[in-house]
Amino acid sequence: MKELFESIAGQIVAGDSDKVVSLTREALEKGATAEEILNQGLVSGMDVVGERFAAMDMFIPEVLVAAMAMTDALEILRPLLTAAGIKSDNRLVIGTMEGDLHDIGQRLVGMIFEGAAFEVINLGADIKPQAFVEAIKKHKPNLLGMSAMLTTTMLKMDETIKLIESEGLRDTVKIMVGGAPISPDYAEKIGADGYAPNAATAVKKARELLASV
Amino acid sequence: MIRVNRTYRKTPEFKILSDDQIQAVHSATLRILEKTGMLIMGENKEVIKILEEGGADVKGNRVRIPPVMVERALRSAPSRVKLTGRKGNGEVLLERNVVSYGLGTDVPKHIDTYTREIRSTVLKDCENIGRIVQTCENIDFNSYAGLASDIRPEMQDLYHYKAANMYCDKPYFTTAASAANLRALVEIGTIFAGSADEFHRNPSFIVYGEPISPLVFDKEATEVLLGCAEYGIPVVFPSMVGLGATGPVTLAGGLAQGSAETLASLVLHQLKNPGAPFLWGPYVSQMDLRTGIFTYAGPTFMKSQAALGQISRFYDIPTFGFAGCTDASILDAQCGMEMFWATLNAALSGLNLCHDVGYMNSGLLYSLESLLFGDEIISAVKAFMEGIVVDEEALAVDLIDQIGPSGHFLAEAHTRKYYKTEGWYPEFSNRQPCQIWEMEGSLTIEEKLMKKAHEIIEADIEPLLNGDEIREIDRIIKNREKQLS
Numbered sequence: 001m002k003e004l005f006e007s008i009a010g011q012i013v014a015g016d017s018d019k020v021v022s023l024t025r026e027a028l029e030k031g032a033t034a035e036e037i038l039n040q041g042l043v044s045g046m047d048v049v050g051e052r053f054a055a056m057d058m059f060i061p062e063v064l065v066a067a068m069a070m071t072d073a074l075e076i077l078r079p080l081l082t083a084a085g086i087k088s089d090n091r092l093v094i095g096t097m098e099g100d101l102h103d104i105g106q107r108l109v110g111m112i113f114e115g116a117a118f119e120v121i122n123l124g125a126d127i128k129p130q131a132f133v134e135a136i137k138k139h140k141p142n143l144l145g146m147s148a149m150l151t152t153t154m155l156k157m158d159e160t161i162k163l164i165e166s167e168g169l170r171d172t173v174k175i176m177v178g179g180a181p182i183s184p185d186y187a188e189k190i191g192a193d194g195y196a197p198n199a200a201t202a203v204k205k206a207r208e209l210l211a212s213v
Numbered sequence: 214m215i216r217v218n219r220t221y222r223k224t225p226e227f228k229i230l231s232d233d234q235i236q237a238v239h240s241a242t243l244r245i246l247e248k249t250g251m252l253i254m255g256e257n258k259e260v261i262k263i264l265e266e267g268g269a270d271v272k273g274n275r276v277r278i279p280p281v282m283v284e285r286a287l288r289s290a291p292s293r294v295k296l297t298g299r300k301g302n303g304e305v306l307l308e309r310n311v312v313s314y315g316l317g318t319d320v321p322k323h324i325d326t327y328t329r330e331i332r333s334t335v336l337k338d339c340e341n342i343g344r345i346v347q348t349c350e351n352i353d354f355n356s357y358a359g360l361a362s363d364i365r366p367e368m369q370d371l372y373h374y375k376a377a378n379m380y381c382d383k384p385y386f387t388t389a390a391s392a393a394n395l396r397a398l399v400e401i402g403t404i405f406a407g408s409a410d411e412f413h414r415n416p417s418f419i420v421y422g423e424p425i426s427p428l429v430f431d432k433e434a435t436e437v438l439l440g441c442a443e444y445g446i447p448v449v450f451p452s453m454v455g456l457g458a459t460g461p462v463t464l465a466g467g468l469a470q471g472s473a474e475t476l477a478s479l480v481l482h483q484l485k486n487p488g489a490p491f492l493w494g495p496y497v498s499q500m501d502l503r504t505g506i507f508t509y510a511g512p513t514f515m516k517s518q519a520a521l522g523q524i525s526r527f528y529d530i531p532t533f534g535f536a537g538c539t540d541a542s543i544l545d546a547q548c549g550m551e552m553f554w555a556t557l558n559a560a561l562s563g564l565n566l567c568h569d570v571g572y573m574n575s576g577l578l579y580s581l582e583s584l585l586f587g588d589e590i591i592s593a594v595k596a597f598m599e600g601i602v603v604d605e606e607a608l609a610v611d612l613i614d615q616i617g618p619s620g621h622f623l624a625e626a627h628t629r630k631y632y633k634t635e636g637w638y639p640e641f642s643n644r645q646p647c648q649i650w651e652m653e654g655s656l657t658i659e660e661k662l663m664k665k666a667h668e669i670i671e672a673d674i675e676p677l678l679n680g681d682e683i684r685e686i687d688r689i690i691k692n693r694e695k696q697l698s
Contacts, residue, residue: 059502061457099433101254101425104459108505126254151319151366152390180577181321181360183333198505 001032005040008073012045013052015065017072024073034080038117042070042077046115054200060108067115074117090210093135094145095123097156102149105179105199109145112199113206118143129160136169142213143206146192148179157182158190165191174209178202224600227561229519235527238520241469242476243280250277251424251477255432259439260481267484278480286480289487292529294447296354296384297415299405300677303383305353307447307492307531307565314536314556314591315354316346316584317569317576318388318421323359324543324573324580326666331542331578334359336376338579341670343381345584347677348669351591352570354419356386358579367697368690370394374401375686379676385418386568392436395420397693399444404685419447419492419566424474426452426459430481438478442485449492449533449566450478455500455507464497464513468520471495479530492566494521494533509538509575510551515558522562534564537587538572544582544659548573552583556590560598581670582662589641596637607631641665 004027011019020042027037049066052058081089094110096103103125110122121139123131136144144164148154157177164170176194177187187195194209196202230238253260253274261271270277293308305313323334326341339357346355357373364372370390378385389395398418406412420441422434434450441448452474454460460467475495482491498514500507508514518534525532536559539551552571559567569576570591571584601607612627622628641661643650650656678686 053503056503060500060505061502099431101429101431104455105505108458151321151360151369155366183321183362185333 001027001030001036002040004030004032005037005044008037008041009045009048012042012066012069013048015062015069017065017069020069020073021076024076028076028080034077034084035086038074038077038081042073043117046070046117049115050200050203063115064111067111070117071114089117089119090143090206091119091121091139091141092143092145092206093121093123093132093139093141094147095127095132095135096125097146097148097153097160098126098128099156100148100150100153101125102179103147105149106145106147109147109178109199109202112203113145116203116207118206129156129163132160133163133167133169136164136173137167141173142210144173144175145202146175146177148177148182151181154179154181154186157192161191174206174213176202176206176209221603222600224598225561227519228523229516229562230523235524238465238468238472238524239527241466242472243283245428245469245473246278246283246477247280248277249428250275251474252276252429253435254429257430257432257435260430260435263439263481263484267480269480278477282480283476286476286483287528287530289483290479290491290493290530291488292531294419294490294492294531295415296419296447297417298384299378299382299417301415303353305384305566309526309529309531310563312534312560312564312567313353314559314567314570314587315352315384315386316342316356316358317538317572318356318358318386319360320358320572320576320579321360321362322574322578324578324582326581326663326670333362334579335363336361336372339373339376340379341581341666342579342584343377343379344672344674345581345666345669346383347381349585349588351588351595352383352584354384354386354566354568355381356568358571358584366390367394368694371397371401371690371693374398375678375683375690379678380674382677386421386566387418388421389437389440391433392440393696394693395437395440395444395446397689399446400689401686402446404682413445416446416490419449421449423450424452424478426454426474427470428474428477430477435481438482439485442482442489445486445489447490447492448482449494450482451475451495451533453507454495454497456498456513457502458500458505458507460497464517464520467497468517468524471497472524491530492533493525493528493530494564496535497521506540506575508540509535509569509572510540510555515554518555518558518564519562522564525565526563531565534559534562534567535569536564536567537570537583537590538576539583540573540575542574542578544573544580544586544662548583549586552587553590553593556587556594557597560594581666582659585662585665586641586658589639593637593639599634602635607635 008023053063096106110120114120174193177192184195194205196205264276265271296305323338339359357377403412422437454467454471456467460470497517536556537552539548541548570587
């Protein structure tokens, strides 16, 4: 079985979705649990991807293909994980602030989080503070990501966090912010939990934040 | 005797595309506009109405633009745009085969000239940048090259204007956060010009805005674009095509898409006010697919800039270019290579408004030293672009004969007459033998640049804005602040 898990991990790194899916099915048939496949196969493969990406040994399109392979396999595993009573994975709601249509960075971050086994709900660009609040109520994420490219739209982050507080939702979710004009100081000033300057470090930071919950 | 059949080449000539390749990119551009078109975001009824009445095919908020509209816009757009310094000092002529260099707009971080720390940009930096620009003889236009973190974002452009122009009166390149801020900037420009007509005839600033790649117009930016058309203020409206991210990974496709987005902006602009001044030229460069940054350097970007220079001449419309910029985070060998390459490339490619001199770390970082370094690089490029004078005087056959074998040329009148124009004398680059260089303290170029920067910003000089002008600007800023609160 160990070899099978290693093959799954290897195919994740290779970004071959078809093979990851068929190997996942094979592992289930041979009696592996969904949790074992997830942790020893898929996540272990994505860990390698993460390390190689951080070392600039893998490129974004390859990382995204690996992430998509992971997502495809997770579709098979998710109902089994839920049935086994395993606490659902991390869930990220992410969006770009109202008035800002620059969302290429945010989309990239969302896809990298999918690859890190987060369930990602991407609200898209031009998202009003109220829409973030509604998404928190609806999807109950444990992580919220907000992105801005402009100094003017960056201000909406402050407004959104205040609204989340006034709705009594602040303790339910960790909040991370990012984008070209954002600094760690600004993140701290508006009461966000974390800031990251790029997608790879965002995942690392998110895991730290969520581990402390 | 007569010497015949002599062709002179004054400057190096550089082309990356053939005429047929330019035509192919243009054809793809028209197909993109007709087949895919632009998405108009944010309840932007005015934009949709203008484009629909201009002949576009409108379905909901998707607007497809037929070639005839593009051709009409290209015909009505002027082939020459002129900027004049605030008090008539300095002129930037934006037309075929005239290359001007200057600064870029938004940069969130600044390398502190005293501590060398990377910190958030503050308003004082914009003022210091202006002081330096005023002394740089090769920098043709100024900008604020920062984002003052000590100013509320909705007001930054107006405060930047005051700070950047305090000690500098060269033509100015700016953004406008909204149509209302644009009105305030026009009010300020009008005060300096003396009248609205005079400001219209000789605008002292040019405005920057963007469509969003791929193929989106947002509300705020198009309001600024239409405002510029209405007031007749020159505007640059380039899209940001990151190859492989916000556009196809292939350079040809990226050029076609970027061109389409910028031409769609031109179509809208010319429909609002035919003949209003507009600069064409998208940013088309590689997204580094390891780090996710949009590169401001390297061969892909240089090829794209060269192609855009040629395409703009095909359109006969002035173009927006990049120069003196780098992805490096410090003034190091990478910085030198990239700043120089971009600056030379802009001249060889015949780009017109070449901005971003001194931009570091892909536009995230600025320093007074990279600005001064940029001035020296432009000086070298200018000397290079002068080409080689080949005439009897320069061939100097008689002089060589007169000096003869084993003589020297050091004290000749010919030498004294031409040494400055035939040679090039840098202010900062090292040309000392290493023994002397060591005796003088083994200074790096960065240390020399720092010393110069400190001299300039510490100089006890009078502001170029007088008390009345400062009061007028403050009044306009206060009014705008009141509207916002």
